[in-house]
Amino acid sequence: MYLRMHESDQPALHWLSQHRAWMEDRLLELVSINSGSHNPIGVNRVGEYYAALFAERLEAAVDKYTLDPWQRVSMQGQVIEQELGGLWRIRKRPDAPIRILLTGHLDTVFGKDSAFQSAQYQDNNTLNAPGAADMKGGILVMLSALEALEQHPDHHNIGWTVLLNPDEEIGSPGSSGWFAREAPRHHLGLVFEPALPDGNLAGERKGSGNFTLSINGRSAHAGRNPQEGRNAISAAAWAISQLEQLNGAREGLTLNTGILEGGTTTNQVPDTCVVKFNIRIQRPDDADWCLTQLENIQLSINQREGFSASLHGSFGRMPKVMDDAHQSLYGLLKNCAGLLDLDLSWQPTGGCCDGNNLSSHGLPNIDTLGVRGGLIHSADEFICLDSLTERASLSALLLFQLARDGLPPGLTGREVTL
Numbered sequence: 001m002y003l004r005m006h007e008s009d010q011p012a013l014h015w016l017s018q019h020r021a022w023m024e025d026r027l028l029e030l031v032s033i034n035s036g037s038h039n040p041i042g043v044n045r046v047g048e049y050y051a052a053l054f055a056e057r058l059e060a061a062v063d064k065y066t067l068d069p070w071q072r073v074s075m076q077g078q079v080i081e082q083e084l085g086g087l088w089r090i091r092k093r094p095d096a097p098i099r100i101l102l103t104g105h106l107d108t109v110f111g112k113d114s115a116f117q118s119a120q121y122q123d124n125n126t127l128n129a130p131g132a133a134d135m136k137g138g139i140l141v142m143l144s145a146l147e148a149l150e151q152h153p154d155h156h157n158i159g160w161t162v163l164l165n166p167d168e169e170i171g172s173p174g175s176s177g178w179f180a181r182e183a184p185r186h187h188l189g190l191v192f193e194p195a196l197p198d199g200n201l202a203g204e205r206k207g208s209g210n211f212t213l214s215i216n217g218r219s220a221h222a223g224r225n226p227q228e229g230r231n232a233i234s235a236a237a238w239a240i241s242q243l244e245q246l247n248g249a250r251e252g253l254t255l256n257t258g259i260l261e262g263g264t265t266t267n268q269v270p271d272t273c274v275v276k277f278n279i280r281i282q283r284p285d286d287a288d289w290c291l292t293q294l295e296n297i298q299l300s301i302n303q304r305e306g307f308s309a310s311l312h313g314s315f316g317r318m319p320k321v322m323d324d325a326h327q328s329l330y331g332l333l334k335n336c337a338g339l340l341d342l343d344l345s346w347q348p349t350g351g352c353c354d355g356n357n358l359s360s361h362g363l364p365n366i367d368t369l370g371v372r373g374g375l376i377h378s379a380d381e382f383i384c385l386d387s388l389t390e391r392a393s394l395s396a397l398l399l400f401q402l403a404r405d406g407l408p409p410g411l412t413g414r415e416v417t418l
């Protein structure tokens with residue numbers, strides 16, 4: 001497809017090019033608020049900050065929703081409930097001919113007790129700060145691209161919904177239902193996770209599941225009556241050796257045993273052991289295959305006299321496959337990038353994000369439209385500040401293009417409900 005820069009795109013793009021200082025100031029305020037996934041008060045403060053900006057600058061309908069608590073299995077094998085922050089939905093022109101779902105997460109991986117809480121300039125263009133790239137800067141990119149769209153003469157052709165969720169970094173356990181409900185109402189999705197430091201995007205993504213295997217045996221004295229004990233750690237060790245054999249059993253399948261806890265002292269046969277592990281899969285139908293393997297391991301332990309095992313967890317994120325609709329959408333974005341003299345490409349990744357959720361509900365999406373940055377999920381996380389306006393311009397151009405010329409081939413066949 002041949003694209004050219006239209007005259008009608010210029011005023012809003014010019015406005016964006018002057019917008020870095022405003023974005024940078026907002027970012028500095030946002031990164032100073034801790035919003036670890038397990039800190040709902042901080043997550044809500046960040047949500048309120050963005051909600052006020054969306055309401056004021058875009059005159060959109062802003063609503064906050066409460067999510068059900070997150071149920072997880074403790075290392076003692078108990079199911080516990082944990083409060084999550086709220087979810088915001090922001091909408092404008094929901095009946096427009098082309099409807100776009102934009103998503104961003106308010107949470108970061110840095111909890112209240114993390115040592116990494118403040119921002120530091122490494123040079124004029126590099127800011128080291130918690131969540132700066134992942135993805136407080138990304139939501140500012142989203143906001144500014146929408147603001148540019150609202151200035152564009154063709155903006156009435158596009159209706160948009162923004163979802164800001166509080167729990168992406170823990171797998172979106174409370175917000176995934178929102179993606180399922182909103183995906184069918186839209187033609188495409190835009191997610192503002194960070195791009196790679198060189199500006200390239202993620203394409204295909206693996207699916208991911210987190211699981212907990214809790215094993216109960218029977219305690220006994222290690223010297224007096226060990227024969228009466230049923231050692232839960234030994235059973236877990238067997239289970240782990242079985243789990244590890246799943247690595248590579250299907251193309252691209254990886255399994256990581258991440259946490260193990262059991263026992264209290266060496267002179268007692270331990271009666272509980274909890275194992276937490278993560279599985280990544282390349283193809284959607286590998287999920288069912290994996291679940292069967294896990295159930296077989298659980299069953300083997302349950303068949304041993306004196307032992308019981310329970311299994312919790314699921315594939316919260318299915319693989320994102322680059323089908324024709326995705327190729328078409330990425331192709332359009334690449335052309336838009338060309339107009340900004342950016343050479344854009346994309347590569348497969350084992351990492352997951354809400355783009356997986358959207359594509360599992362049939363919504364083609366690009367999920368790394370946020371800022372350029374790197375070393376995310378570490379205390380060295382950084383954002384390249386010039387990418388705030390660069391990436392806002394890229395998303396804005398994509399929106400202008402869609403508003404003017406409609407959906408690209410490959411996306412037109414999709415049935416969209418109201």
Ligand SMILES: [Zn+2]
Nearest residue numbers: 105134135193
């Ligand atoms: Zn993220």
